[in-house]
Amino acid sequence: xxxxxxxxxxxxxxxxxxxxxxxxxxxxxxxxxxxxxxxxxxxxxxxxxxxxxxxxxxxxxxxxxxxxxxxxxxxxxxxxxxxxxxxxxxxxxxxxxxxxxxxxxxxxxxxxxxxxxxxxxxxxxxxxxxxxxxxxxxxxxxxxx
Numbered sequence: 001x002x003x004x005x006x007x008x009x010x011x012x013x014x015x016x017x018x019x020x021x022x023x024x025x026x027x028x029x030x031x032x033x034x035x036x037x038x039x040x041x042x043x044x045x046x047x048x049x050x051x052x053x054x055x056x057x058x059x060x061x062x063x064x065x066x067x068x069x070x071x072x073x074x075x076x077x078x079x080x081x082x083x084x085x086x087x088x089x090x091x092x093x094x095x096x097x098x099x100x101x102x103x104x105x106x107x108x109x110x111x112x113x114x115x116x117x118x119x120x121x122x123x124x125x126x127x128x129x130x131x132x133x134x135x136x137x138x139x140x141x142x143x144x145x
Contacts, residue, residue, distance in 0.1 A: 039115040042068055042088070042107050047120050050128035051094065053142045057135060058105070058120075059089045065107035065115070072103040079137075081107070089137035094124040 044060040062068050062081045068088045070077040079090035094101055101122045107115035134142040 039064060039107050039109050039113050041116045041118040042105050044105065044118055044120060047122060048128075048131050049121065050123045050125060052124070052126055052128040052130055053134060054094055054097075054124075055136065055142060056092045056094055056122065057089055057137050057142075058092060058103070059087070059137075060105075061086045062088055062107040062115075064109060066110045067108050069106050069108055069114075070103055071106075073101050091137055094122065096124065098123070098125040100124075 040063055042060050042062040042065070044058060047056070047058060058070065060068075063086045065081045065086070065088075067078050067080050068090055070090055070092050073092050073094055077090050077092050079088045081088045090105075092103060101124065103120050103122065105118045105120070136142060
């Protein structure tokens with residue numbers, strides 16, 4: 001009897017063969033996230049070519065960015081971008097006077113991508129004319145320093 005059961009089990013196992021799975025046919029739809037697009041460089045409001053103060057407020061718009069990074073005046077300065085309209089304001093310290101500064105601004109996205117640079121040149125000189133609308137990011141007026 002045992003032999004009969006073993007023969008029956010062996011014949012069932014051989015008849016079934018290896019397991020198989022039916023796979024659905026593919027399609028042309030892309031299922032991954034959309035590829036990231038190029039991050040645009042920040043758009044800047046006008047900055048005076050000659051400037052008398054130590055602190056310079058740079059304003060502008062950085063579309064699709066989380067923050068703006070400014071390099072070229074010592075340590076990099078950063079500012080968050082307002083999520084609703086993409087505006088930013090960053091304070092840059094121009095500690096040496098007289099001096100010519102070339103500032104490089106880049107937008108940075110939430111995933112760390114950097115934009116192409118936007119460059120501006122500023123000459124800091126204590127004898128430069130005082131801009132009429134020179135204000136810090138919070139709206140307070142700048143004082144000579």
